[in-house]
Amino acid sequence: MEGVIKATTALVGGGASGIGRATAERLAQDGWDVVLVGRTEERLRTAADGIERATGRAVHHAVADLGDPAAAAPLVGDVERRVGELGVVVLNAGGPPPGRILDVDDDTWRRGAELVLLGPLALARAVLPGMRARGEGRLVLVTGTAVRQPMPDLAVSTVLRSAATAAAKLLAGEVAADGVTVNCVAPGPIATERRAQILANRAASSGASAGQADADDLAVVPAGRAGDPGEIAAAIAFLASPGAGYVNGTTLTVDGGRTETAW
Numbered sequence: 001m002e003g004v005i006k007a008t009t010a011l012v013g014g015g016a017s018g019i020g021r022a023t024a025e026r027l028a029q030d031g032w033d034v035v036l037v038g039r040t041e042e043r044l045r046t047a048a049d050g051i052e053r054a055t056g057r058a059v060h061h062a063v064a065d066l067g068d069p070a071a072a073a074p075l076v077g078d079v080e081r082r083v084g085e086l087g088v089v090v091l092n093a094g095g096p097p098p099g100r101i102l103d104v105d106d107d108t109w110r111r112g113a114e115l116v117l118l119g120p121l122a123l124a125r126a127v128l129p130g131m132r133a134r135g136e137g138r139l140v141l142v143t144g145t146a147v148r149q150p151m152p153d154l155a156v157s158t159v160l161r162s163a164a165t166a167a168a169k170l171l172a173g174e175v176a177a178d179g180v181t182v183n184c185v186a187p188g189p190i191a192t193e194r195r196a197q198i199l200a201n202r203a204a205s206s207g208a209s210a211g212q213a214d215a216d217d218l219a220v221v222p223a224g225r226a227g228d229p230g231e232i233a234a235a236i237a238f239l240a241s242p243g244a245g246y247v248n249g250t251t252l253t254v255d256g257g258r259t260e261t262a263w
Contacts, residue, residue, distance in 0.1 A: 005087045005088075005136050005137075005138070005242050006087070006134070006136065007084065007085035007086060007087030007131075007134060007136065007137070008031070008032060008033050008084055008085075008087060009032065009033045009034075009035060009079065009080070009083045009084040009085060009086050009087060009088075010024075010027045010032035010033065010034050010035070010086070010087065010088035010089070010090070010240065011035045011037060011062075011076075011079055011086055011088070011089045011090065011127075012024040012027065012034060012035070012036055012037065012090045012092065013037050013038075013066045013089075013090060013091055013092040013093050013123075014037070014038060014066070014092040014093050014094060014142075015034075015035075015036030015037055015038055015044065015047060015061070015092075016036060016038040016040065016043035016044050016046070016047045017043065017047065017192075017193060018190075018192035018193060018194060018229055019092060019142060019187065019190065019192060019229045019232045019233065020036070020038075020090070020092045021036075021047050021050075021051070021229070022228075022229035022230045022232065022233040023090055023092070023229075023232070023233040023236045023237070024036050024047070024051055024059065025051045025054055025055060025233070026230065026233035026234060026236070026237045027088065027090075027233075027236075027237060027240065028051055028054075028055040028057045028059060029055050030237055030240075030241070031057075032087070032088065032240075033057075033058070033060070033083055033084055034051070034057075034059050034060065035059075035060040035061065035062055035079050035083055036048055036051075036059065036060070036061040036062070037061070037062050037063075037064050037066060037075065038061075038063070038064075039063065039064070039065050040063070041061075041063050044061035044062075044063065045061060047061075048060065048061045060079075060082065060083050062075060062078060062079055065119075066091075066093050066115070066119045066120070066123065067093060067111070067114045067115035067118075067119045068114065068119065069114065069118045069119055069121070069122035070122075071119075071122075072119070072122035072123040072125070072126040073122075073125075073126040075123070075126070076123070076126040076127050076130075077126075080130070085130060085134065086127050086130065086131070086137070087131075087136065087137060087138065088137070088138045088139075088140070088240040089123065089124075089127050089137075089138070089139050089140070090140050090142065090236055090240070091120040091123060091124070091139060091140065091141040091142065092141075092142040093115050093116065093119065093120070093142075094115070094194065095116075095144070095154075095157050095194055096108065096111070096112035096115060096116060096156035096157050096160065097112075097156070098153050098154055098157075098197075098198055098201045099153070099154075099155055099156065100152055100153060100155055101152070101155035101159075103155075104155055104156055108156060109156060112156040112157070112160050113160055116156075116157070116160040116161055116163075116164055117160050117163050117164045117167065120141060120164060120167075121164075121167060124139060124171060124182075127139070128171075128175060128180065131175070131178070131179075131180045132175055132178040132179075132180060134179075135178060135179040136179045136180065137175075137179070137180040137181075138180070138181055138183075138239065138240045138244070139168070139171070139180070139181070139182045139183070140182075140183055140184070140185060140236050140239045140240060141164060141165070141168045141182070141183070141184045141185070142184070142185050142187065142232070142236070143161040143164060143165055143184050143185070143186045143187075143251065144157060144161055144186055144187055144188075145186050145187070145188045145253060145255050145258065145259045146158040146161060146162075147161050147162045147165045147184075147186055147251065148186065148251075148253065148259045149258075149259050153198075153201070153202060153205070154198070164184075165184055165251060168182050168183070168184050168249070169182075169249050172248045172249030173249060176248050176249070179245075181239070181244065181245065181247060181248040181249075182248065182249065183239045183244075183247060183248065183249065183250050183251070183252065184250070184251040184252070185232060185235050185236055185239065185251070185252050185254060186251050186252065186253045186254065186255070187227065187232045187254050187255065188221065188227060188253070188254065188255020188256055188258050188259070189217055189218065189221060189226045189227065189255070189256075189258075190226060190227045190228070190229055190231075190232060191226045191227065191228060191229070192229060195226065199213045199214055199217065200213075202216075202217075220258055221255070221256040221257065221258045222256060222257035222258070223256030223257055224256075225256065227254065227255070227256060231254060232254055235252050235254050239252065
């Protein structure tokens with residue numbers, strides 16, 4: 001039965017740009033008290049100001065490195081004191097650098113693990129006790145379609161986001177009886193700075209132009225285009241809504257049909 005989430009604050013990682021910013025704007029439109037999180041004060045403030053103008057709602061921000069597990073508990077404490085109890089946490093962070101599996105050095109793997117797996121787990125550990133005590137809450141982890149169809153030039157992201165997806169599935173089973181859901185959204189090619197960087201790397205590796213790399217990437221997308229960050233935000237907003245209370249432990253793929261037709 002559909003209920004109401006009484007805790008009205010939503011924390012959005014990577015909220016200064018791309019999918020994070022689009023998600024923050026959508027959640028603000030849906031009535032959440034949004035807190036943007038990222039590492040750069042100026043970019044966060046600029047994004048918050050833009051979302052406030054677009055939605056007419058106050059938007060907060062907090063500077064923190066979500067790839068640092070030690071930052072999670074202080075962040076949650078600060079946000080809940082300043083803004084309110086967290087009803088939604090969107091676990092979103094920038095992707096690890098590209099590279100093939102045998103070409104990636106150990107430091108890159110370690111930093112990738114902190115960013116993609118250990119940081120989100122620490123944030124989940126920090127926020128879940130409060131959600132479970134209140135009997136409500138939504139965690140949404142942004143991954144990528146490489147968790148379903150590995151991408152050779154995105155080895156770190158493929159391996160570690162797959163691990164994070166498994167962790168989310170385990171968490172979903174642990175907290176479901178307490179009214180908390182844990183789900184993933186796996187974007188395909190989305191028009192963000194991250195995608196532009198990946199295409200530039202592919203073009204440099206192959207000797208092709210950036211335009212050709214783009215065309216090759218979209219050739220296997222039935223929709224024939226890259227997605228918009230707002231389309232990912234809409235999927236996240238659904239999973240964050242009271243109406244998604246019976247959706248738990250799943251990965252919602254948003255990729256124009258690429259992986260669905262490839263299997």
